[in-house]
Amino acid sequence: MSANRVANSETTIFTVVNTLAAQHNAVGLSQGAPDFDTPRWVLDIIKEAFDAGRNQYAPMSGVPEFRQAISGIYRTKYGLSFDTATQITVTSGATEAIFDSVLALCDPGDELIAFEPFFDSYAGSCKMAGCTMKAVTLHLPDFSFDRKELEAAITPRTKAIIINNPNNPTGKVYTMEELTVLSEVANKYNLTIISDEVYENLVFDGLKHIPTATVPGLADRTITINSTAKTFSATGWKIGYICAPAPLTQAVQAVHQWVTFAVNHPIQLAFSKILPISADYSKEFCAEMEKRRDYLLARTTEWGFDPVKPEGSYFFMATFDRLSKKSDMEFMEELIKTKQVALIPASPFYLSAVDEGHRLLRFNFVKSMAALEQADKNMRRL
Numbered sequence: 001m002s003a004n005r006v007a008n009s010e011t012t013i014f015t016v017v018n019t020l021a022a023q024h025n026a027v028g029l030s031q032g033a034p035d036f037d038t039p040r041w042v043l044d045i046i047k048e049a050f051d052a053g054r055n056q057y058a059p060m061s062g063v064p065e066f067r068q069a070i071s072g073i074y075r076t077k078y079g080l081s082f083d084t085a086t087q088i089t090v091t092s093g094a095t096e097a098i099f100d101s102v103l104a105l106c107d108p109g110d111e112l113i114a115f116e117p118f119f120d121s122y123a124g125s126c127k128m129a130g131c132t133m134k135a136v137t138l139h140l141p142d143f144s145f146d147r148k149e150l151e152a153a154i155t156p157r158t159k160a161i162i163i164n165n166p167n168n169p170t171g172k173v174y175t176m177e178e179l180t181v182l183s184e185v186a187n188k189y190n191l192t193i194i195s196d197e198v199y200e201n202l203v204f205d206g207l208k209h210i211p212t213a214t215v216p217g218l219a220d221r222t223i224t225i226n227s228t229a230k231t232f233s234a235t236g237w238k239i240g241y242i243c244a245p246a247p248l249t250q251a252v253q254a255v256h257q258w259v260t261f262a263v264n265h266p267i268q269l270a271f272s273k274i275l276p277i278s279a280d281y282s283k284e285f286c287a288e289m290e291k292r293r294d295y296l297l298a299r300t301t302e303w304g305f306d307p308v309k310p311e312g313s314y315f316f317m318a319t320f321d322r323l324s325k326k327s328d329m330e331f332m333e334e335l336i337k338t339k340q341v342a343l344i345p346a347s348p349f350y351l352s353a354v355d356e357g358h359r360l361l362r363f364n365f366v367k368s369m370a371a372l373e374q375a376d377k378n379m380r381r382l
């Protein structure tokens, strides 16, 4: 009865791991959602917004005050100027923004390139659009990519490259040199870049986030995607946004208007107040996550893994060759059952170099210190 696009739809790896973790009462270092609440000051502004009498449909492209706040923050932080009327769209989380962008750019049979390991919704959006996703591998030991491999993946049907910076699941932060290669390639083959920057505010070791749209040659061909979920530990609200040149904005809005049409009105209103005053909070949150990264990274090494130090996001990957010869799936199951610690196997994030994925597990440090310490105790248990 169902369409081909939903045939063979697999359960996501997060559901698989979460179900097993619940059965074995395992500490979850798996799904990228905090186990602590959204900050009080943010919740207070949200509560007020529900009493502001703005509880009916929001405008299709987003509440004007919120679009102004988004435009303002990109101008202040990066000198980017996105026009409030023609270049900003508020979406139901970055997930919808990714879906809208893929559908806006790719017809059935077209191709889109993603760096692997990738966030799993990229593949799902391509499947729904009927286009083919091709993967270019970020190789161990440091998750760098090879320009030749990138160019080899491009065909006359390639429409876009999707990049996630800082990166989930590796914690990689792309360098200006890498982004310059991306710009050269995008311009050479006339490709659009979909740039998923939801971890923009989680960049460590004194590094600075480089928005793709600020890289020379990319301003006119980049769709920038962001979300309030990660910065504000508020993954339950699903407020995301897209900033892009006017023609690309028209294209994504043509999809958005038939997917959700409009997004939660009062919460957008609240974010129009929250975003402009969030700079100090963002820095503190990032510093706290950096400490937890250092804690978990050190423990992970002591447990016998070989992690790749992340420069951003709240994830990192580690190989486990010294601990087991099993595959990532099998070792994930073993750890949940025998150590009560839940991690995400990496192979579902790979399309071509799946063997690299079989050697890796993803760790997540957006957890309370109590949870991280419990994971340490569990892992050390005989």
Ligand SMILES: Cc1ncc(COP(=O)(O)O)c(C=O)c1O
Pocket: 032, 092, 093, 094, 095, 096, 119, 164, 167, 168, 196, 198, 226, 227, 228, 229, 235, 238, 239, 240
């Ligand atoms: C790389 C990446 N992009 C997008 C999203 C989805 O963001 P949202 O919750 O705003 O839909 C996530 C969430 O885990 C993510 O890791």
